Amino acid sequence: MKTTIIIPTYNEAENLPKLLTALFTLPLEDLNVLVVDDNSSDGTGRIADEFMRTYPNRVSVMHRAGKLGLGSAYIQGFTELLKGDTDIIGQMDADFSHDPRKVLELVAALETCDVAVGSRYVPGGSLDKDWPFWRKWLSTFGNFYARTILHLPIRDTTGGFRLWRRETLAALPLERVRSNGYVFQVEMAYAAHKLGFQFKEVPIYFAERRWGQSKMSFRIQMEAALRVWALPHQYRDLRPLAK
Ligand SMILES: Nc1nc2c(ncn2[C@@H]2O[C@H](COP(=O)(O)OP(=O)(O)OP(=O)(O)O)[C@@H](O)[C@H]2O)c(=O)[nH]1
Ligand SMILES: [Mg+2]
Numbered sequence: 215m216k217t218t219i220i221i222p223t224y225n226e227a228e229n230l231p232k233l234l235t236a237l238f239t240l241p242l243e244d245l246n247v248l249v250v251d252d253n254s255s256d257g258t259g260r261i262a263d264e265f266m267r268t269y270p271n272r273v274s275v276m277h278r279a280g281k282l283g284l285g286s287a288y289i290q291g292f293t294e295l296l297k298g299d300t301d302i303i304g305q306m307d308a309d310f311s312h313d314p315r316k317v318l319e320l321v322a323a324l325e326t327c328d329v330a331v332g333s334r335y336v337p338g339g340s341l342d343k344d345w346p347f348w349r350k351w352l353s354t355f356g357n358f359y360a361r362t363i364l365h366l367p368i369r370d371t372t373g374g375f376r377l378w379r380r381e382t383l384a385a386l387p388l389e390r391v392r393s394n395g396y397v398f399q400v401e402m403a404y405a406a407h408k409l410g411f412q413f414k415e416v417p418i419y420f421a422e423r424r425w426g427q428s429k430m431s432f433r434i435q436m437e438a439a440l441r442v443w444a445l446p447h448q449y450r451d452l453r454p455l456a457k
Contacts, residue, residue, distance in 0.1 A: 215243070215244065215301045215302060215321075216244045216246065216299060216300045216301050216302070217242065217244060217245050217246065217300065217301065217302040217303075217304060217317075217321060217377075218245075218246040218247065218248055218295055218298075218300040218302070218303055218304065219237065219245070219246070219247050219248070219303075219304035219305070219306050219317070220247075220248045220249075220250060220287075220288060220291035220292070220295070220303065220304065220305050220306075221233065221247055221248070221249050221250070221306055221307075221308050222249075222250045222251075222252075222284050222287035222288060222291070222307075222308070223249055223250065223251045223252070223254060223258045223259075223262070223308045224251070224252050224254055224258075224281055224429060225254045225255065225256045225258060225426055225427060226254065226256075226258050226308040226309060226426055227254065227256040227257050227258045227261055227426075228425035228426055229308045229309050229310060229423075229424075229425055229426060230249070230258055230261055230262060230265075230308055231261055231265070232310070233308055233310065233314065234247060234265050234273065236314040236315075237314050237317065238269070238272065240314065240315065240317060240318060241318070242317065242318060242321060245272070245317070246271075246272045246273070246274075246300065247272065247273055247274075248273075248274050248275070248276065248291050248294065248295060249262040249265075249273070249274075249275045249276070250275075250276045250278065250287040250288075250290060250291045251275065251276070251277055251278065252278045252279075252280055252281045252282055252287065253277065253278060253279055253280050253281070259275065259277050262275040263275055276290060276291065276294065278290070282394075283394030283395065284374075284394060284395060284396065284398055285391065285392075285393050285394035285395065285398030285401075286394055288305055288398065288402075289388050289391055292383050292388055293388060295380075296380065296383060296384055300380060301379070301380050302321065302324060302377055302378070302379065302380065303377070303378045303380060303383055304317065304320070304376065304377045304378070305374055305375065305376050305377075305378075306374070306375055307374055307375070307423075309423035309424070309425070309426060310421060310423065310424055310425075311342075311420055311421050311422065311423055312332060312374070312375040312418065312420070313418065313419065313421070316332055316375065316416065316418050317377075319416045320332060320375070320376075320377040320416055321377060323377075323414045323416050324377050324379060324414075326414065327412045327413060327414035328378070328379050328381075328382040328406070328411035328412050328413070329376060329377070329378050329379070329382055329403075329406055329411055329412070329413045329414075330376065330377040330413075330414050330415075330416060331368055331370060331373065331375075331376050331403075331413055331414065331415045331416070332370070332373055332375030332376065332415075332416055332418040333368065333369055333370035333373060333415035333416060333417055333418060334353075334370050334373060334417075334418060334419075334420045335354075335357055335369035335370045336369050336370070336415045336417050337417065338417030339369075339370070339415075339417035339418055339419070339420075340417075340419050340420070341353065341354075341420050342419075342420060342421050342422040344422060345422055352435070353372070356372055356435075356438060357369065357370060357371050357372055359439075359442065360372065360397075360400045360438075360442050363442050363443065364400070364404050364407075364442065364445060364446070366400075366403055366404065366407055367407060367413055368403060368413050368415055369415060370415060371399065371400045371403055372396050372397070372399050372400055372438070373399060373418075373420070374396065374399055375418060376399075376402075382406060382411050385409055385411075385455060386402070386405050386406060386409065387405065387452075390405075390448070390449075391405070392441075392448070393437065393438075393441050394437065395431075395433075395434030395435075395437045395438060396434060396438060397434075397437055397438035397441045397442065400438070400441070400442060400445070401441065401445060404445050404449060405449055405452060408449050408452035408453070408454075409452055409453075409454060409455050410453075410454025410455055
């Protein structure tokens with residue numbers, strides 16, 4: 215099985231080398247990464263290129279002109295990987311909020327589902343204990359909001375630590391995905407759910423970023439609150455695929 219994890223980066227120069235090193239020491243056969251960098255001003259793109267020279271078969275890099283958003287970074291990454299031969303396509307933040315070792319459990323979970331989701335809101339999962347109250351509340355409420363309005367079968371709808379079977383992603387209408395901030399994760403889950411794909415949640419501890427600047431903004435939160443209401447109409451034609 216070939217696994218490729220997409221890591222979108224915007225100013226993650228301190229995190230990226232540590233993360234790639236951690237991923238490549240995992241006892242997992244044929245693990246690869248695709249870094250999608252949005253012309254980070256701190257040199258993240260150059261660091262990714264250096265890793266690509268060191269590990270030419272395992273690291274690839276996509277350079278984009280500027281900060282075009284998380285959602286579009288993943289869509290471009292998915293589209294590129296679907297042209298290749300990878301069996302499992304992953305998504306993961308660069309800032310160590312997602313523990314690289316959990317990739318092993320997600321790969322194992324994917325044996326019995328179509329999408330394996332790292333989840334903060336199932337028993338055993340948790341949020342950074344040092345997160346300010348408002349941020350915990352916002353995340354908990356945001357998840358409840360999206361899950362309830364859209365009748366999603368997962369507890370963690372906004373998390374960005376997921377592994378997809380290649381066939382699952384190939385069946386999704388990626389060209390129709392419009393969300394760009396973290397509501398992108400909700401949109402992907404919703405489209406997959408409407409097509410009848412099965413999810414499995416693996417409990418994770420979500421750690422606050424240790425290095426670098428937070429990119430969470432009011433604009434991204436507003437996009438999320440409004441987009442959720444648009445999704446049922448946008449995907450009204452999707453039906454479970456016959457298996
Ligand atoms: N390519 C690309 N990557 C992005 C963009 N925005 C965020 N990212 C990356 O997406 C991942 C998640 O973004 P974060 O900034 O960690 O979002 P967050 O976890 O909600 O908030 P903080 O950790 O507080 O910043 C990180 O690896 C970021 O570097 C973007 O516009 N383009
Ligand atoms: Mg983060």
